[in-house]
Amino acid sequence: MNKNGKAFPIPVRTNYSCSKCPAYCCSYPEIEVSSRDIERLAKHFDLSYRDAEERFTKYDAKEKVRLLRHRQDRVFATVCMFLDQKKRRCTVYEARPGVCRNYPDSPRCGYYEFLKFERAHQDDPKFIALT
Numbered sequence: 001m002n003k004n005g006k007a008f009p010i011p012v013r014t015n016y017s018c019s020k021c022p023a024y025c026c027s028y029p030e031i032e033v034s035s036r037d038i039e040r041l042a043k044h045f046d047l048s049y050r051d052a053e054e055r056f057t058k059y060d061a062k063e064k065v066r067l068l069r070h071r072q073d074r075v076f077a078t079v080c081m082f083l084d085q086k087k088r089r090c091t092v093y094e095a096r097p098g099v100c101r102n103y104p105d106s107p108r109c110g111y112y113e114f115l116k117f118e119r120a121h122q123d124d125p126k127f128i129a130l131t
């Protein structure tokens with residue numbers, strides 16, 4: 001505990017490096033957004049809630065949730081519309097949805113482990129592993 005009675009933050013070591021990854025998690029077809037996420041995106045783009053909801057999300061009637069819209073990608077079949085497909089980075093990082101903030105919610109990322117293994121195996125540090 002520190003002098004304010006708060007526990008010291010424990011640094012968490014992660015086994016993945018998103019900057020070396022082609023953003024596989026942004027290709028997940030079901031990236032769910034909450035109304036708070038839509039509000040944040042609306043504010044970021046200076047849009048109304050309804051416009052942001054319409055432009056950036058689609059309704060999944062089966063699951064009764066709203067999902068981020070996708071577009072075609074040259075690496076994976078489709079990716080979130082907010083991914084910069086050249087740099088493989090999020091273009092709305094500060095306003096990204098909660099689910100993106102929390103992912104992978106663990107010190108390990110399964111895809112990155114697979115990617116590292118394939119890159120070592122192929123002896124190519126830029127190899128892109130497709131699942």
Ligand code: SF4
Pocket residue numbers: 016017018021022023024025026103104109111112
């Ligand atoms: S798949 Fe894993 S390593 Fe790649 S961007 Fe997502 S969290 Fe990062």
Ligand code: SF4
Pocket residue numbers: 025026031068080081082083084089090091092093096097100
């Ligand atoms: S909002 Fe950003 S982090 Fe989330 S899926 Fe889209 S590109 Fe990836």
